[in-house]
Amino acid sequence: MxxxxxxxxxxxxxxxxxxxxxxxxxxxxxxxxxxxxxxxxxxxxxxxxxxxxxxxxxxxxxxxxxxxxxxxxxxxxxxxxxxxxxxxxxxxxxxxxxxxxxxxxxxxxxxxxxxxxxxxxxxxxxxxxxxxxxxxxxxxxxxxxxxxxxxxxxxxxxSSFLMYRKDVFDKHGLTMPDKPTWQEVADLAAKADSAESDMKGICLRGLPGWGQLIAPLTTVVNTMGGTWFDKDWKPQLTSPEFTKATEFYVDLVRKHGQAGAAQSGYTECLNNMTQGKTAMWYDATAAAGTLEAPDSPVKGKIGYVPAPVEKTKSSGWLYxxxxxxxxxxxxxxxxxxxxxxxxxxxxxxxxxxxxxxxxxxxxxxxxxxxxxxxxxxxxxxxxxxxxxxxxANAKSPGVQPRPAPGIQFVGIPEFTDLGTKVSQEISAAIAGRQSVAEALQKSQKLAEKVAEEYR
Incomplete structure (x- = not known):
């Protein structure tokens, strides 16, 4: 706190x-x-x-x-x-x-x-x-x-990392960097999209929930220079950095992500990866245990690299x-x-x-x-x-001071409600029901109400 x-x-x-x-x-x-x-x-x-x-x-x-x-x-x-x-x-x-x-x-x-x-x-x-x-x-x-x-x-x-199909990448001449940037991941998603029948370029959570969509999205926000609140509890959801990260995430999943992305969470992406429906997936490191299980149809076919970055040295969450x-x-x-x-x-x-x-x-x-x-x-x-x-650095996961700890969340009790409501707005943008700008304008107002209690 x-x-x-x-x-x-x-x-x-x-x-x-x-x-x-x-x-x-x-x-x-x-x-x-x-x-x-x-x-x-x-x-x-x-x-x-x-x-x-x-x-x-x-x-x-x-x-x-x-x-x-x-x-x-x-x-x-x-x-x-x-x-x-x-x-x-x-x-x-x-x-x-x-x-x-x-x-x-x-x-x-x-x-x-x-x-x-x-x-x-x-x-x-x-x-x-x-x-x-x-x-x-x-x-x-x-x-x-x-x-x-x-x-x-x-x-x-x-923590979180990027998982990808090594065999598919090899077959189509794609190379995964040892420490990829998000732009490199987006470029690879475009090339991998539909390279195989019924396979999308990437799977990203779009399901509303502070522990669903918000978790991976906030790591993207962190490494692209954004934050939910600055050190003085001023909400930053309409800042250029937060906007850039959210637009990037929404565009990536809309262009090269899974069908029904707005209703896809951890379980749905895990199923997609296991069933060979996606070439890449950014999510929890815990998923590897299931992907590499003896009965997994993709055992031995997956490569694992650190969470993609832009302005930070690392961006994986801690959970x-x-x-x-x-x-x-x-x-x-x-x-x-x-x-x-x-x-x-x-x-x-x-x-x-x-x-x-x-x-x-x-x-x-x-x-x-x-x-x-x-x-x-x-x-x-x-x-x-x-x-x-x-x-993983829960106290300083981005490029600026934070008023509360947390990498993929803000460590305050109100975040369960705030994060979930914001996720609903961004999920609606993924579904095409509103623009990212509209989603973040509404989200900024929600964050301002929370910030009033801390300033």
């Missing part, structure tokens, strides 16, 4: 903002290990998590390898990213206690902890010598710590899906046992042996990148991922 002190009214509104984000309709959860959606029976731990592939693997392994050993039943509720964020914010803000554990991120930890919504995990870590907290990568460890206390443990960590324990949970000790298992070295070994080393939820432990089995399976992307995480 900024060094500037917020008013009491501002703090109150911040909490209200997080809770208000949950006011939309929520989807029903899916049954996981234990056979019931979390909260529907009071037996065991209730875990609320995002529906990413790594979590799907966790569901498959929990009953046999955690519940059988500990006797602790785990009820999973699994939702798409936008929906799970809303449901988590509602349950944690109200301290309803319906869920013991939820997948939160380094974005939520600072103000969730400040609002008293999370259990601190320090005592559990100190007592659990097998967990080896020192093995957690420092950028992630630091991002989940607030006021000197640890509030979450990473399930996997990620972790991490386990947070709700303060209202009546089962904090059992919750830690689950977290220690799911985020431990033993779980990575289990995934490697049971599902293949390429599917290990990596990006969180130094030991993972020293493991010969993992390095062999992840040789195409391990070094690029580790370097991307190490070079």
């Amino acid at each position: 900024s060094a500037r002190r917020r008013t009491h009214t501002g703090r109150t509104r911040a909490v209200q903002t997080v809770a208000a984000a949950a006011a939309i309709a929520l989807l029903a959860g899916c049954a996981g290990a234990g056979g019931a959606a979390g909260g529907e029976d009071g037996d065991g731990l209730n875990v609320l998590m995002v529906n990413n592939p790594q979590m799907a693997d966790l569901q498959k392994l929990t009953a046999e390898h955690f519940t059988k050993k500990t006797g602790i039943k785990v009820n999973f509720t699994v939702l798409p990213e936008n929906d799970v964020r809303d449901k988590i914010s509602q349950d944690f803000a109200n301290q309803a206690g319906q869920y013991d554990i939820a997948t939160i991120s380094n974005y939520e930890v600072p103000f969730y902890s400040k609002n008293g919504w999370l259990h601190a995990l320090d005592e559990h870590v100190e007592a659990d010598k097998e967990f080896d907290q020192s093995d957690i990568l420092p950028p992630l460890r630091d991002s989940l710590t607030a006021d000197g206390k640890l509030y979450a443990q990473p399930f996997y960590g990620e 972790t899906w991490a386990w947070g324990v709700q303060k209202a949970s009546k089962n904090p000790d059992d919750a830690w046992k689950f977290i220690s298992w799911a985020s431990g070295k033993g779980y990575e070994q289990l995934v490697g042996e049971q599902l293949g080393w390429g599917k290990v939820p990596a990006g969180k432990r130094s030991s993972t990148y020293a493991n010969p089995d993992y390095r062999k399976a992840a040789s195409a992307h391990a070094d690029v991922t580790e370097e991307a995480i190490a070079s």
Whole structure:
């Protein structure tokens, strides 16, 4: 957070903002290990998590390898990213206690902890010598710590990078630079577009959501010299730099991106890459585990290079899906046992042996990148991922001072609402319903309302 002190009214509104984000309709959860959606029976731990592939693997392994050993039943509720964020914010803000554990991120930890919504995990870590907290990568460890206390443990960590089809590039005489610029990527997208039947040049998120479209777009804004707010909390969404970056992103995906881009998020782009429908994809480093899985039709065909840049040396984001324990949970000790298992070295070994080393939820432990089995399976992307995480600078990701930390987000509670509303405007521009200029004019006004509480 900024060094500037917020008013009491501002703090109150911040909490209200997080809770208000949950006011939309929520989807029903899916049954996981234990056979019931979390909260529907009071037996065991209730875990609320995002529906990413790594979590799907966790569901498959929990009953046999955690519940059988500990006797602790785990009820999973699994939702798409936008929906799970809303449901988590509602349950944690109200301290309803319906869920013991939820997948939160380094974005939520600072103000969730400040609002008293999370259990601190320090005592559990100190007592659990097998967990080896020192093995957690420092950028992630630091991002989940607030006021000197640890509030979450990473399930996997990620930055962002560019993925491309090496075989398609070789076939058509295209060369990917070791460290591409965004203009080079745009030129390659134009050449790769339709080079193969039913294959587009690039896939980029266009689905509304502060954690969907806004994440990759903001990294483009950063490296092209823009920022959401200057150091004095003046919104910059209509600045030449922010405008240039947004026009670039929208033009690129409209000209050479996937069909239905305005409704495509991480999952849709992952499917497109796996199914051979796109030549390039800029997104989370965590995607490589799925692309290089033993059953992946594109295993061995993908190349990985750092996030494209323009004015900065690096531009990859920093993010972790991490386990947070709700303060209202009546089962904090059992919750830690689950977290220690799911985020431990033993779980990575289990995934490697049971599902293949390429599917290990990596990006969180130094030991993972020293493991010969993992390095062999992840040789195409391990070094690029580790370097991307190490070079991510959440405090200074652009070319000018920032009033709040964050690379692909602004580290304030209001950003869930602001980012989502801005994403809706830009997604509409991707869909062709309005111009980028119109989208950013509306977005600037939204940002000005938020800025009033900080100036």
